[in-house]
Amino acid sequence: MLLSTRLFLALALGLGAAAGLRAQDGPPPAATPEPLVLGLYAQGGFIIAHSPRVKHLVTAHPTGLELNLQRQLTGRAPWHAWYRYPKAGLALVYYDYHSPVLRHSFAASVYLSKAFWRTQRQDLSFRLGTGVGYFPFPFDQQANHKNTFVSSRLNATIQARLEYDVALTPRLGLLLGVALNHYSNGATAKPNLGINIPTLLLGLNYHQQRHFTPAPLDPAADQPADLGRNFWNLSASAGLKQRNESDPKTYWVNSVTVAVGRRVNRKSNLLVGAEGFYDRSLLAEQRDTARAGDRLPDVKKAGVFIGHELLFGRLAFDTHLGFYLYNPYKSNKFYYERVGLKYHFTEHVFGAIDLKVHRGAADVLEWKVGVKL
Template sequence: MPLAFRHLVVWLLLWPGWCGLAQAQAPRAAEPLVVGLYAQGGFIIAHSPRVKHLVTAHPTGLELNLQRQLTGTQPWHAWYRYPKVGAALVYYNYHNPQMGRSYAGTVYLSKTMWRTQRQELSLRMGTGIGYFPQAFDRETNHKNLFVSSRLNATLQARADYDVALTPKLGLLVGVALNHYSNGATAKPNLGVNIPTLVLGLNYHQQRQFTPLPADPAHEPTDLGRHFLNVSTSVGFKQRNESDRRRYWVNSVTVAGGRRLNRKSNLLVGLEGFYDRSLLAEQRDTARNTDNLPDVKKAGVLVGHELLLGRLAFGTHLGFYFYNPYKSNNFYYERLSLKYHVSTRLFGALDLKVHRGAADVIEWRVGVRL
C-alpha cells in the first residue's frame, strides 16, 4: 500500500460507528441534509514498472452522495467543530479493457476548515467497499496486476470547496486522492491510486444551522486515567501469485493506555504474531527442513488513538524483539479503527503494514479493563 494512504486506514467500520454515535442523549437539534451529484476525472499513478502497460487512459466517474450536518447531539460534535457525516455511491470507467469499470459504496467524515455565509472549505476522509467485475485472472485477465480480487477496500482523501449559487444550491469543486486495494488478502495486490478533480452540485436542505449549546456535564470523566486493553485478532492472506491458498494469521495484544485529553489516547503494549504463510515460505526456500527457525514473532508497540465518541482511529508503530525468521523489517505499522460496543467490549479492523506494503487485515475483538 503506498505511503500516502497508510494514514487512512481502514475506515471500514465507520458507518456502524456513526449510526451508534448518532444516538443522542441530549435534546435533538435539526441535522440538515446535503445531497450532491459530482463528475470526476483523473489519472492512474504508475507506481510500479509492472503496471505501466495499464496506464493508458484517464478514468472518469460519477458520485452521488448524501450527508448530514452534525449539530451537537453528542459532545464530540462540538469538540471537532461540527463535522458532517455522509455516504456515497461512486462509479468509475477506466477506459481500459483489462480494468473495465468499478462500483463502490463509501462512508466518510467531512470537517469544515473555513465557513462563511456563502462559502465552505472542507476536508473529507472516508472508506468503503469497491467492486471490480474485471479483476485479475490467470487465464482470462492476467494483465490486470492492479486488482486481484473483485471486492476491494476503497480509501479517499479530498478537499472540497462549496460556494452558494442560490440559498439552497451550491457549486462544488474538489481535488481528491482515491485508493483501491484488498490488503494482501489476494495477490498481485499492487492497488489503484487515482488523483481526481471533482465538479458538481450540492443541494442544501439548510445551509446555515444552529448548534446545540455545549454541556459541561458531558466532559469526559476518564481524563488522565489509565486503562488496559487485552485483545486477539484473526486474518488471512495469500502468500504470492503462484500459491492461491489462503493462510491464517493470528495475534494477541496487551496494551496499557492513558486518556490524554478529549480527543486522544496514548498506548504502549506487547503483542505476539503467528503467520502460517511463513511456514509454507520456509518449506519452499529451505534446503534442509530440520531445525527451521521459529516463525512466531513478538513485538512492542507505541500508539495513538483519535477519539470520536465510541470510535477510535489508531496509528501504531511496533518493533520486533523476537523475530527468529527474518521475513520482514524489524518494525511494523498498523492502522486501526476500533468501535466500543460497550464500556468494556470493543471490536476493531486493523491493517498491518511492513515498510509501506500491506501485510494483513486483522479482525480484532477485545476487552478494556
C-alpha cells in the same frame, strides 16, 4: 502499496455510520435539526504508475460520477463540538477506466467532512472516508492476467479530498474539489499493487438548510468521565492472507495484544503495549527454499508498540508503530505499523479491524476482539 485495505469496511460502514457517528460521552444535549446535503459530482483524473508492473495499465484517464448524502452534525453528541461540527456522509461512486483490463468499478464509503473556513456563502472543507469497492473484472490467471492492480472483487477504498462549495442560490451550491482515491484488498489476495487515482471534481450540492444552530453544549458532558484515567486493553485477532499469485492457498495469521493506555484529552488516547504474532504463510515460505534436514527458525514474532487513538464517541481511529524484539525468521524489517478502526460495543467490550503494514506494504488484515479493563 499505500496504507489501505479491505480494512475498514464492516466497521466503517456498519458501525461508523450507524453507531459511531451518534455515539457520545455523556447525556445528549437538546435535539437540534441536522440538515441534509445531497450532492452529485463528475470526476476526472489519472492513475499513478507507482510500479513497473502496472505501467502497461496506465493508458487512459478514468472518469466517474458520485452521488452522496451528508448530514450536518449539530452537537447531539459532545464530540461534534470538539471537531467543530463536521458533516457525516455516505457516497456512492462509479468509475469508468476506459481500459479493457480494468473496465469499471463501484464503491460505497462513509466519511467525515470538516470545514476549515465558513462564511454565509462559502465553505472550504477537508473530507476523509473509507468503505468498500467492487471490481467486476479482477486478476485471473486465465481470463485477465494483465490486471496486476486488483486481484479480488471486493477491495477497500480510502478517499481524501479538499472541497470548495460556493452558493449559487440559498440552497444550491457549486462544488469544486481535488481528491486522491485508493483501492486495495490489504494483501488478502495477490497480486495486489493497488490503484491510486488523483481526481478533479465538479458538481452541485443541494442544501436542505445552509446554516445551522449548534445544540447547547452540556458542560458536564464536555469533559469525559475517563479523562486522565489509565486503562488496560486485552485482545486477540485473526486474519487471512495469500503469499503470491502462484500459490492460491490462504493462510491464517493470529496475534494477541496486551496494552496499557491513558485518555490524555477529549480526542485522544495514548497506548503502549506488547504483542505476539503467528503467521502460517511464513512456514510455507520456508519450505520453498529449505533443504531436507535443515533446521528451520521459528516463524513466531513478538514486539512492543506505541499507539494513538483518535476518538469519535465510541468509534476510534488507531495508529500503532511497533518494533520486533523476537524475530528469528527475518521475513521483514525490524518494525511494523498498524492502522485501524475500533468500536466499543459496551464500556468493556470492543471490536476492531486493523491493517498491519511493513514499510508501506500491506501484510495482513486483522479482525480483532478485546476487552478494556
